[in-house]
Every structure is written in C-alpha cells, then in structure tokens.
Amino acid sequence: MSEEENYKCSVSLTISLKEGSATIDIENREMFASTQKVGKALIIICDVQLTNVDLEKPNDPNNVDWYKVNQENGEDTKIVDTDTVKINKLKGI
Numbered sequence: 001m002s003e004e005e006n007y008k009c010s011v012s013l014t015i016s017l018k019e020g021s022a023t024i025d026i027e028n029r030e031m032f033a034s035t036q037k038v039g040k041a042l043i044i045i046c047d048v049q050l051t052n053v054d055l056e057k058p059n060d061p062n063n064v065d066w067y068k069v070n071q072e073n074g075e076d077t078k079i080v081d082t083d084t085v086k087i088n089k090l091k092g093i
Contacts, residue, residue, distance in 0.1 A: 025046060
C-alpha cells in the first residue's frame, strides 16, 4: 500500500431491531420518603426485570451505572467511586 492509493471496503450486515424495556423495583423505597442523614451509608436494594433485552453478560453487576440528577436543570452526572462515595454492586444480596 502506498499513500497515493485509495482503497474501498464494502460490508453488508443483517440487523434486527427490537423494542425492549427495563423495569426497576426498589425494594426499600419507603426509606427514601424522608431526608437521609449526611455521611451515613445509603443502601439501595433493587431488582431489574428486562423484557426483550439481550445483554452480553446478563449477570454482570457492572451492566448498571448510577447517576445523580441535577434538580435545577435535569442534567445527570455518572456517580463513580471516590474517597467519600463507595458503590458496591452485589447481585442477589
């Protein structure tokens, strides 16, 4: 190959589009009806039911990411592990 030559690649794919959904049930949602104390651990126990969604690794807890939503502008920011925030993604506990 030289820099002066042009190449073309043609690819054909077969794809299928599906309509799917995810339903999340937060088992301990009653505790979120009141303000939580700052600096205290917060545990969210949830169960996810997928309909017509295929995941490469369905039992991988890293399929889920958590986001904080800014109440003023609606923008979301992914929550990551830091010195003050610890995310423990355990399935089935």
